[in-house]
Amino acid sequence: MPLDGLTLSFVTRELKETLLDGRIEKVTQPEKDMLVLLIRANGKNHRLLLSAAPSFPRVHLTETQYQNPMDAPMFCMLMRKHLTAGRIAGIEQLGGDRILRMDIDSRDEMGDTGRRELYVELMGRHSNITLIMQGRIVDAIRHVTPDMSRVRQALPGLTFSLPPMQDKLSPEDIAADNGAQLAEKLASACGSVDKALQGAVRGLSPLAAQEIAFRLTGMHKAALEEMHLQTLCRNAASFFGRLPTLFSPCLQKGPDGLMKDVLPFPYLSLDTSLQSPCQSLSKALDQFFFGRDRQDRMQQKSASLKHLIKSCLEKDGKKLALQEEELSASARMEEYRIAGELLTAQVHLVPRGVDKVSLPNFYDPDGGEMLIDLDVALTPAQNAQRYFKRYRKARAAQQIAKEQKEKTLQEIQLLEQALFDLNECQTEDDLRDVKRTLEAAGIVKPQSQKGAKGNRKKEPQRESKPMRYTAPDDTEILVGKNSVQNDRLTGSARGSDTWLHAKDMPGSHVICRSEAPSAETLLCAARLAAWYSKARGVQVPVDYTLRKFVKKPGGSAPGFVIYTNQRTLIINVSEGEIAQISGGDA
Numbered sequence: 040m041p042l043d044g045l046t047l048s049f050v051t052r053e054l055k056e057t058l059l060d061g062r063i064e065k066v067t068q069p070e071k072d073m074l075v076l077l078i079r080a081n082g083k084n085h086r087l088l089l090s091a092a093p094s095f096p097r098v099h100l101t102e103t104q105y106q107n108p109m110d111a112p113m114f115c116m117l118m119r120k121h122l123t124a125g126r127i128a129g130i131e132q133l134g135g136d137r138i139l140r141m142d143i144d145s146r147d148e149m150g151d152t153g154r155r156e157l158y159v160e161l162m163g164r165h166s167n168i169t170l171i172m173q174g175r176i177v178d179a180i181r182h183v184t185p186d187m188s189r190v191r192q193a194l195p196g197l198t199f200s201l202p203p204m205q206d207k208l209s210p211e212d213i214a215a216d217n218g219a220q221l222a223e224k225l226a227s228a229c230g231s232v233d234k235a236l237q238g239a240v241r242g243l244s245p246l247a248a249q250e251i252a253f254r255l256t257g258m259h260k261a262a263l264e265e266m267h268l269q270t271l272c273r274n275a276a277s278f279f280g281r282l283p284t285l286f287s288p289c290l291q292k293g294p295d296g297l298m299k300d301v302l303p304f305p306y307l308s309l310d311t312s313l314q315s316p317c318q319s320l321s322k323a324l325d326q327f328f329f330g331r332d333r334q335d336r337m338q339q340k341s342a343s344l345k346h347l348i349k350s351c352l353e354k355d356g357k358k359l360a361l362q363e364e365e366l367s368a369s370a371r372m373e374e375y376r377i378a379g380e381l382l383t384a385q386v387h388l389v390p391r392g393v394d395k396v397s398l399p400n401f402y403d404p405d406g407g408e409m410l411i412d413l414d415v416a417l418t419p420a421q422n423a424q425r426y427f428k429r430y431r432k433a434r435a436a437q438q439i440a441k442e443q444k445e446k447t448l449q450e451i452q453l454l455e456q457a458l459f460d461l462n463e464c465q466t467e468d469d470l471r472d473v474k475r476t477l478e479a480a481g482i483v484k485p486q487s488q489k490g491a492k493g494n495r496k497k498e499p500q501r502e503s504k505p506m507r508y509t510a511p512d513d514t515e516i517l518v519g520k521n522s523v524q525n526d527r528l529t530g531s532a533r534g535s536d537t538w539l540h541a542k543d544m545p546g547s548h549v550i551c552r553s554e555a556p557s558a559e560t561l562l563c564a565a566r567l568a569a570w571y572s573k574a575r576g577v578q579v580p581v582d583y584t585l586r587k588f589v590k591k592p593g594g595s596a597p598g599f600v601i602y603t604n605q606r607t608l609i610i611n612v613s614e615g616e617i618a619q620i621s622g623g624d625a
Contacts, residue, residue: 042097042161042324044136044242048210049286049303050099051132051139053320057085057100061127063143068115069105070336072180074168078127088325089159089168091180095332096166098139098159100321103329106466117178121145121155121170128154133201135209135241137161160202171199207241214280218272225268232261232271246300253308254278288320290327296615301327333465340470341461344483348458351482355451362447365440372433377402378411379426382419389419452545453480453522453596459545459573460521468503472523476597502527508567508622510560515552516622518567522598524548526591529600534587537561539568542580542607546572548598554585562608563620569610576612583608 042050061080068074076087088101111119125145132139141157156171170177179193191200213221224239233252237243243251253259255274256266285304292313293299301323305314317323381398382389389396392415400409413422453476460473477483505528506518517532519525525548529538537551549571551564561583569579584605591600617623 042137043244043247044132045210045244045247046301046303046320047098047137047139047161047242048132048135048282049288049320050324051130052283052286054087054098054100054130057081058087058127058130061085063122063125063127063145066115066119066122067105067107068112068118069107071112072166072168073105074115074118074180075101075105076122080127089157090332091160091166091168092332092335093164093166094335095328096137096161096163097324097328098161099324100319101325101329102322103325106468108467114178114180118170121172121177122157125155134204135211136204137242138201158199158201162202165202167193169193169199174198205241207239209241210279210282213240213272213276214282216276218269218274218276221275222268222272225263225272228263230263232256232263232266235263236275246306250306250308251275251278259308286320288317288323289314290317290323295613297618298327337461337464337470340467341464341473344470344474344477345458345461347483348454348461348477352451352454352458355447355454359444359447359451362440362444365436366444372430372437375426375430375433377409379423379430381409382411382423382426386419386423389413389422391418449596450480450482452599453477454482455573456522456545456596456598463520463547463571465506465520466503469520469524472503472521476522480596506623508563508620510551510556510563510620512557512560514556514560516560516564516567517550517552518571519548519598520571522596525598529586529589530591532586534585536586537564537583538586538589538602539564539581539583540602541568541572541574542582544573546574548600550586562610565608565610566612566616567620569612570614570617576610576614576617579610579612581608581610582606 058078058080061078063076064079064084065077066074067077070090070092072091072093074089076089078085078087086101086103088097088099088103090097122143122145125143127141128144129142130139131142137160139159139161141159143155143157144152145155146152153172155177158167158169158171160167160169166181167183168180170179176193176195176197176199178195181193183191183193185192191202208220208224221239225235228235228238231252232255233245233248236251237245237248240248249259252261255271255278287304289302289305290298291300291302291306291309292315294313301320302314303320305311317326377400381400384401385398388398394413394415395410396413397408397410400407403409411422411426413419414425417425457473457477460476461470464470464473474483478485503520503524505520505524508516508518510516517528519528528550529548532538532550533552535554537553537556539549539551540546546568549564549568551560553560556564565581565583566576568581568583570576572579582602582605584602588604589600589602
């Protein structure tokens, strides 16, 4: 769901009630297109999230603790300079559209108070966060050059201008003149009422337009031609006038229990039994967007690494086929040895100058003969030595091919696990874990960072954390998100803990903090092991045993273990069932 103008109007009212006259204590930039402001207001600390992400632009209060980069970006440093200790003087939505303006009074280096304006534009790939002072751009989180747009640039020092307004009416305009302007707009329109409203009113998503049309007409797809236009527009003005009184945020869920949308008030055009109320609109937006945004960002950040892994897997597949072919060819080495021994033992039976000879095969239990090809240019003894040479060469080739095949199979296993791990990454630290595993295997070259003087700077070694879940009886369940975490998780677990893993496939190590978990808790842990595996929950065999029966062979790849005394469960699990298990955050 996009954050449309209608929903933003409710978010704006919520932010006004909470943040006005608040003091900005801290500014952080967890992502290149995201700011988080820590604001002290009404005796409490609040985190305001401002995101200009193309896929999920939004603004709302958040309780999520975002992981910040080790070194703050330049834009963040500039925002800290201008915004820290500033007071929130005003919060306004502009024209009913997806633009929010925050007025901030803060002091400069001379101690003089000045007004800064922070504009948040939530318009898909055109989203931006821009700081304005005295009409000029201080900086924008996303720079827009003349090459990118001839109409409107966003660069420091330029005069700021708002994006061109659509030729539509704001809800406030409609309520103010009792729908007269709306009637003029719709006089020449045709089709369904919801499409006509979306084309005439700013900030309406298709879903919001459908809901308003349903409330005005009592029908899901009412034709505009069948409506009395003046009455419809007066009713629309009345609806927009009392819109603030409808505020009752809720999450819309699908039949599978998963979140589908955030609604500022119950939508009568949808199944109300699937709409659950939320304490605030910000909480609903935070809950809805967080997982989707994180997954989208991780997919973008891991795309190049994922492409590299897939390329390596393709090369290893071809390499494995050649090694199999070499092993198949070397399978004739015993035939070469026997031919050489038969020629040596029965050289007197071999006439000189023939290209074939059939000799009694004393290795054949049935007493048969063996037909042997000969080189007419060689003596029988030389032919025997030629076969022994072929035998030695084939035996050496077989040994090398076996070693190479084993090495290739181990690399394929490591790459498949790394590919699975990438899909489970939730933070930059998780992604670094996967990179380190591939670097240690020599698949990826280590990337050294350089400091100000050009000297090499070590990459931050911040330790990533596993996911934590809680079973219905409050038993803690830990789930590794990659091979490095799996090693740490299993290595630090108690011998009496229950260890689980999907059988014979890439997946997460799961630790259940109990020696004898209840049937319900064991099933809960097994579902997590099945879901966080390559099979993703469809008829997954899950092995479980006590941690003390799990061993890591010396020199083995990260995440690789052997185990005994296991039992196996066959598990089917859906995303909805996983969502019902409390926890999951790192």
